[in-house]
Amino acid sequence: MKKNFVFILMLLxxxxxxxxxxKSDSSEAVKPVExxxxxxxxxxxxxxxxxxxxxxxKDALRDVDAFMGVKSELKDFSCSVTAEGKDEATVTCKGAxxxxxxxxxxxxxxxxxxxxxxxEQGEWRICGY
Numbered sequence: 001m002k003k004n005f006v007f008i009l010m011l012l013x014x015x016x017x018x019x020x021x022x023k024s025d026s027s028e029a030v031k032p033v034e035x036x037x038x039x040x041x042x043x044x045x046x047x048x049x050x051x052x053x054x055x056x057x058k059d060a061l062r063d064v065d066a067f068m069g070v071k072s073e074l075k076d077f078s079c080s081v082t083a084e085g086k087d088e089a090t091v092t093c094k095g096a097x098x099x100x101x102x103x104x105x106x107x108x109x110x111x112x113x114x115x116x117x118x119x120e121q122g123e124w125r126i127c128g129y
Contacts (some may be wrong), residue, residue, distance in 0.1 A: 029089035030079045032126040033115045040064050041072045041097060053120045053127035060126070072099040075107065079115075087119040091126075 032051040039047040045064050052060045077095035084090075092114055096107040113129040120127075 029081050029084060029117045029124050030091055032117060032124050033079050033091045033093065036060065036063075036126050037074055037077065037093070037097065037110070040067050041074055043068055051126060053118055053125045056127045059128065067097070067099060070099045070101065072097050074098075077110070082114070089117045089124070091115040091117050 035047065035051045039045070039051070040063060043064070045061065045068070048060045048064055049057055075096045075098045077093065079091050079093040082090045082092050093110040095111070096109045099106050099108065115129045116127045117124050118127045119125075
């Protein structure tokens with residue numbers, strides 16, 4: 001009886017470790033995508049170079065510039081990894097950017113985009129969608 005209890009505890013511990021390690025890896029690839037949309041709605045253009053790959057930085061800056069001077073917020077926003085390799089991942093998001101143009105609010109849905117995330121200089125960086 002005592003051996004079964006120890007065996008079950010060990011199995012639970014292994015499952016917990018496996019679940020935690022997978023979640024940790026995935027959340028790291030999500031971070032630059034979340035930071036990118038945060039930079040858009042907070043209009044922090046200077047953050048873009050630290051979260052994007054070099055090849056996509058100009059395009060990312062254009063996206064941020066498109067919302068400059070417009071009050072915007074993330075609505076029902078969440079992201080998750082849908083595919084992940086050693087040095088690249090695909091991240092999809094739900095929700096929208098809600099932008100206010102005077103009295104009119106326009107939603108820009110994010111759920112149709114698959115974000116390419118790569119490891120560049122040892123860090124996850126968004127590299128397009």
